[in-house]
Amino acid sequence: MSIWDEIKESFKEGTTLTKLIYVNIGVFVVIKLLQLILLLVGYAPSSIQLLVSWLSVPSDPMSLLFKPWTLFSYMFLHYDFFHVLFNVLYLYWFGRLFTQLIDDRKILTIYIWGGLGGAAIYILSFNLLPAFHSVGGEAILLGASASVMAILFAVARVRPNFTVYLFLVGPVKLKYLALIAFIIDLISIPGMNNAGGHLAHIGGALIGLYYGWKLSEGKITGGFFDKAASRTGDLFKKRSRMRVTHSRPMTDMEYNAHKVKRQKELDKILEKIKNSGYESLSKEEKKTLFNASKDEN
Known part of the structure; x- marks a missing residue:
């Protein structure tokens, strides 16, 4: 199997987090290859900036009306090597925590909504705050x-006291790690070198905080992007060759007994949430609660 075939197989069989990482790296590689081709055929190195601008979110709302796709394309786009390197590393580290402590099926949802929230804060700031008026829509x-x-x-909102171990630092609770990241972005805004980027980070953080709060209350059971991710993943899955057998339907007595048993399990889970909070649930209990909420919908 060639390296390209191995990459395709890894993408097909990978989790949503794996696919997000591959897409970010893939877009960066394509941009750089196009830049190389343009340079070799005689175009100025800055020619690639037209494509980058075409895929990036503009601060000017009128420009955004003609490029609405940038609200989504920008969050997968990188131009500098260290920019994509650190973002992919952070996506891997924090994404692994999200998939392990919450749910792999929801990571696409929070990724997209976080990107949209960051773009919203960025555009609003550049058009409403006097400090950015000199920049205009450029x-x-x-x-x-x-x-x-x-x-x-x-x-961090769902599992605030979960401890991670940082190199040269030691054990740090997630809530403090998130707070430090927020403060760094906040105090970096006056530098103005990447003020818009830091504002976008804050927008993403606020969306994540709200999403985590709703998750803790059990009020998020799967949104549009969750379902889209599941359907996309199903397209890449190999179909099983196993023969499907059909079992006989349950009798009314068996169905009622099953329903009573399931209701008791749900009552027990809800009581546990009331006493100890959502984060105290095991993975199986969260799955049971999630499936029950889907049935109700």
Whole structure:
């Protein structure tokens, strides 16, 4: 099997987090290859900036009306090597925590909503705050940072006291890690070198905080992007060759007994949430609660 076939197989069989990482790296590689081709055929190195601008969120609302796709494309777009490197590393670290402590099926939702929240704060800031009036509509936003911040803050809200071990630092609770990241972005805004980017990070963090709060209350059972991710993943799954057998339908007595048993399990889970909070649930209990909420819908 060739390297390309191995990459395709890894993408097909990978989790949603794996696919997000591959897409971010893939877009970066394509941009750089196009830049190389343009340079070799005689175009100026800055020619690629037209494509980057075409995929980035503009600060000017009128420009955004003609490029609405940038609200989504920008969160997968990177131009500098260290920008994509650190964003992919943070996406991997925080994404692993999210998938392990919450749910792999929801990571696409928080990634997209975090990116949209970051873009919203960015556009509003550049058009409403006097400090950015001199920039006008010439600024652009790109990168996965707002989405990554949303993932960090969502998992920190659901499991605030979960401890991670940082190199040269030691054990740190997630709530403090998120708070430090927020403060760094806040105090970096006056530098103005990447003020729009730091504002977008804050927008992503606020979305993540809200999403994590709703998750803790059990009020999020799967949104549009969750379902889209599941359907996309199903397209890449190999179909099983096993023969499907059909069992006989349950009798009324068996059905009622099953329903009573399931209701008792739900009552027990809800009582546990009331006494100890959502984060005290086991993975199986969360799955049971999630399936029950889908049936009600």
